[in-house]
Amino acid sequence: MYYWDNLAQNVVKNNPVWVQLLGLCPLLAVSNTLANALALAGASAFVLISSNTLISILKSHIPNFIRLPCFVLIISTFTTIAVLLLEAFAFELYLQIALFIQIIVTNCAILERAESFASKNSILASFFDALGTSIGFAIAIITLGLVREILGRGTLLENLNLLLGQPNISYTIVFFESPPISLANFPPGAFIVAGLLLALAKTCFSKKI
């Protein structure tokens, strides 16, 4: 039960994005379409879960004063693996978001979980902690991607075919012929939309927290 409580806590009460405000750099950069957001959420989850589990396995062998370089080494390894896998199995999508998948290394949500949880807790607990954080991050980036794609492009699920490796089938749903607020598609729009969603999340959850 402890594991599930911890997981649920990381999704809502300790949400890495809306509560702790971590990992905003890749979040804002890639969330312009829902498909990109899904790909980044998947890659981040892969890196977060595998690096947290590995760090937890190795925690007693890593000397305390050199732990951060070791964590970064492990995280960057899994990021590179994620990039290679993406390049091999979803090449079209890789061409679009490769640079942003690479900056998962700098996602402080991952290093924060490694430092404050995985290096002190058991393997199973770290796994569930990472799973919870990944789900929390995924919910945040998918919400942002959803809102930004509808506002900034007027479509939904554009490029999903690239994510699924079927370049010839289109899943795009068109909401508006011309984008209602094309600013949302660009970096400044990302900050504005993220700020508004943050305010919304604060209003909705402030009483419960």
Next chain:
Amino acid sequence: MIKAITAVFLLGLGVSFFLSLTNHYTQDKIAKNKILHQSQILRKLLMDHQIEIPEPADPTASDCSNWIIRKIESPGYSGNIESLGLVQFRKEGAVLSLRIINHSETPGIGDFIDHRKNSWIKKLDNKTKQEWSAIDMVSGATITSKAVRTIAMISFESEGGQCVLLG
């Protein structure tokens, strides 16, 4: 101290083993993807110019008399910019159409050269050497713009090229 160095060293060995394993299993697929991607761009480029696509198995099907394909690389702002150039020889002189295959220019600033993201490079289709040498620099992306101009100049000057499908 020695304990720390050994730990980092062993960890480094461990992660490089993982990395080389992944690389071993993905490199063939990645190489195949790159060739496929390149030939798709080439097919599209030839179709856009109403050129009949020659069969890869039969290199004699098309003579190199009125068009050639050149693959040019030039350093951009970050890493090399790889491109395919279609040079057509017309009565008024040689004209060039470029497509970028691979680049790692800054997203949102330098990636306007990518025809999938911006129609800029398509607007420069069928331009002569003189027109290519006078293309405008994009502010904030001067190095990228210059690299494209360099690629265009090399495409006009270099010898060789081919009129069969690559890969």
